[in-house]
Amino acid sequence: MILSIYNFTLLTDKIHSFLSAHMSEEFVLTTELVLIGLLIVTFVAVLAMVLIYTERKVAAYMQLREGPNRVGIYGTGQVVADVLKLVLKEGITPNGADKLMFNLAPYIVLSTCIMALAPIAFGNGLVLWDLNIGVLYITSITSLGVIGILIAGWSSNNKYSMLGAMRSGAQIVSYELSAGLCIISIVVLAGSMQMSEIVNSQADGWWIFKGHLPVIVAFIIFIIAATAELNRAPFDLAEAESELTAGFHTEYSGMKFAMFFLAEYINMFVLCAMAATLFLGGWMPFHIGHWTTFNNVMDYIPSPLWFLGKTFFIIFIIMWFRWTFPRLRVDQLLDLEWKYLLPISMINLLMIALMNILGWHF
Amino acid sequence: MIASVFYFLSFVSIFFAVMVVVSKNPVHSVLYLILTFFSIAGHYLLLNAQFLALVHIVVYAGAIMVLFLFVIMLLNLNAATEPVKSSLMKFAGAIAGGSLMLVLIAVLSKINSIQPAHEVNTQIGLIKNLGKILFTEYNLPFEVASILFLVAMIGTVILAKKNPHTS
Numbered sequence: 001m002i003l004s005i006y007n008f009t010l011l012t013d014k015i016h017s018f019l020s021a022h023m024s025e026e027f028v029l030t031t032e033l034v035l036i037g038l039l040i041v042t043f044v045a046v047l048a049m050v051l052i053y054t055e056r057k058v059a060a061y062m063q064l065r066e067g068p069n070r071v072g073i074y075g076t077g078q079v080v081a082d083v084l085k086l087v088l089k090e091g092i093t094p095n096g097a098d099k100l101m102f103n104l105a106p107y108i109v110l111s112t113c114i115m116a117l118a119p120i121a122f123g124n125g126l127v128l129w130d131l132n133i134g135v136l137y138i139t140s141i142t143s144l145g146v147i148g149i150l151i152a153g154w155s156s157n158n159k160y161s162m163l164g165a166m167r168s169g170a171q172i173v174s175y176e177l178s179a180g181l182c183i184i185s186i187v188v189l190a191g192s193m194q195m196s197e198i199v200n201s202q203a204d205g206w207w208i209f210k211g212h213l214p215v216i217v218a219f220i221i222f223i224i225a226a227t228a229e230l231n232r233a234p235f236d237l238a239e240a241e242s243e244l245t246a247g248f249h250t251e252y253s254g255m256k257f258a259m260f261f262l263a264e265y266i267n268m269f270v271l272c273a274m275a276a277t278l279f280l281g282g283w284m285p286f287h288i289g290h291w292t293t294f295n296n297v298m299d300y301i302p303s304p305l306w307f308l309g310k311t312f313f314i315i316f317i318i319m320w321f322r323w324t325f326p327r328l329r330v331d332q333l334l335d336l337e338w339k340y341l342l343p344i345s346m347i348n349l350l351m352i353a354l355m356n357i358l359g360w361h362f
Numbered sequence: 363m364i365a366s367v368f369y370f371l372s373f374v375s376i377f378f379a380v381m382v383v384v385s386k387n388p389v390h391s392v393l394y395l396i397l398t399f400f401s402i403a404g405h406y407l408l409l410n411a412q413f414l415a416l417v418h419i420v421v422y423a424g425a426i427m428v429l430f431l432f433v434i435m436l437l438n439l440n441a442a443t444e445p446v447k448s449s450l451m452k453f454a455g456a457i458a459g460g461s462l463m464l465v466l467i468a469v470l471s472k473i474n475s476i477q478p479a480h481e482v483n484t485q486i487g488l489i490k491n492l493g494k495i496l497f498t499e500y501n502l503p504f505e506v507a508s509i510l511f512l513v514a515m516i517g518t519v520i521l522a523k524k525n526p527h528t529s
Contacts (some may be wrong), residue, residue: 101393133413133489140420146398147423150431154389161437173428193489 008303009125036128044114044266049079051265054312062323089254090107091326094157097251099156106252106259108148116141120273121195123283123304134195135183138274139176142229146172149238152260153248164247167330168238172229174337179225181345182218185352186278189215189361199282200333206281210361214351219279221345226271227318230264234325237333268315276310282299283307369409375401388434392427399423413489 015035019028053068053076060067068075093102099227119134121127146169153165187193189211190201201207207215228235231247240245249260276282283303287295328336355361378401381394406415410419485491496504 021406098387098389101389131412133416134415136416136420139418143420143424146428147393147431150428150435151389151393154431154435167434169428170430173425287377 034220048262048265057318086258091254096157098155106153106256109263110259112145113263116270133193135193156251160244161250164238164244175225175228178341178345182222185218185349202281208279233322272314273311280310371404392430396423396427
């Protein structure tokens with residue numbers, strides 16, 4: 001069914017046995033950790049560049065513009081140039097700011113995002129830490145980013161930053177609830193919190209196809225809640241330019257600002273990867289019933305490509321939101337969560353539990 | 363290996379716990395408290411209780427501490443608004459705290475003679491075993507606790523609702 005040529009456990013086992021043959025146990029662990037660290041740093045840097053370029057191009061085409069097209073081929077060098085500019089800029093700490101907290105906040109935000117990458121299954125057997133509560137791990141670690149944002153807003157000693165941080169905090173804390181309920185509904189269906197188990201449970205069809213209407217509703221609510229958790233338009237009240245200059249990162253400049261920016265994009269990737277894993281089958285190829293030839297052709301596409309394709313599809317939807325809906329007011333934002341999304345997702349969870357008990361899904 | 367990790371985590375958690383009390387700025391105190399919770403979550407991980415560790419992080423560091431930060435940031439506490447306490451109060455506080463510490467040390471000095479009541483099961487912290495026990499052996503306390511949460515939720519909604527007679 002799933003071709004073994006794309007099974008990465010063979011590759012990782014080979015690397016592990018090669019290292020074990022040459023070094024002692026502690027050294028193997030250290031080397032593997034260093035290797036993983038290098039891989040993650042490279043991945044994060046490349047990912048951020050690709051996402052920033054995609055975002056600018058998508059925005060441009062939706063507004064009938066060309067977007068970046070001067071530096072490099074089709075403007076691909078623009079992101080590198082921008083990063084270089086940010087690195088070379090001076091990082092200013094305002095006089096009234098709490099120095100330690102002000103400089104610590106970007107690192108807190110960034111490190112929580114990167115930590116959340118650990119249990120994500122990038123491909124068949126390509127997962128850093130397949131712990132038995134992977135889904136819970138991601139939700140709990142991403143929820144810590146809020147602390148970094150609050151510190152950033154408070155330590156800047158600026159009213160706009162403070163207001164932005166407060167708005168962002170209230171928003172993330174409230175939208176986490178419905179996102180969590182949507183995640184739980186898939187955990188109920190898959191019967192496990194382990195990422196690899198959830199992916200394996202979708203070998204005979206993705207949950208969005210197997211789970212009828214309730215799972216589709218859960219998927220839509222999860223996408224809305226994820227957009228809100230990312231503080232992206234139409235939920236970008238935390239950095240509403242017209243009222244708060246730039247929200248919680250008003251006072252940040254240079255590389256410290258770039259870290260917030262980077263964190264936002266990694267967070268976007270993590271949440272979209274989560275949506276792809278839970279609802280669209282992670283790295284599982286697309287299969288249609290008994291079309292054996294079609295299914296075999298689909299199997300030949302490597303699993304990381306499937307995973308990244310689905311993730312980028314959801315990222316595209318979230319970017320699409322940004323240029324489709326106008327920004328919400330604070331009361332509308334809270335009404336949407338507490339009066340509509342939360343009750344709907346609670347009832348939806350009950351429906352899914354009922355469906356699972358009676359075995360109505362495929 | 364495990365012992366050294368345990369000593370490191372214990373040192374870190376005690377150090378940050380002391381910093382919570384010592385630091386002058388309330389926001390710094392809250393942040394040190396978050397770090398303390400993190401190191402305690404590390405202790406849970408050492409006990410192979412990954413689920414408890416994550417729940418500890420999400421509930422305490424994630425939810426309760428964010429609430430604390432909100433309140434403290436909105437109150438805008440600083441040195442000027444801090445109430446001045448008389449030296450008599452400080453003296454009484456020091457004596458009361460010191461005696462409590464004496465009692466605690468006296469109790470904790472006998473801790474070596476305490477044996478665990480049950481056979482230690484290293485797999486108990488995993489989510490499957492924990493869920494099974496919660497829904498069989500401890501079903502009644504679990505349900506009572508969930509009713510308590512439901513009451514709290516409904517209570518907040520009622521408090522937040524405007525009274526139609528006054529508005």
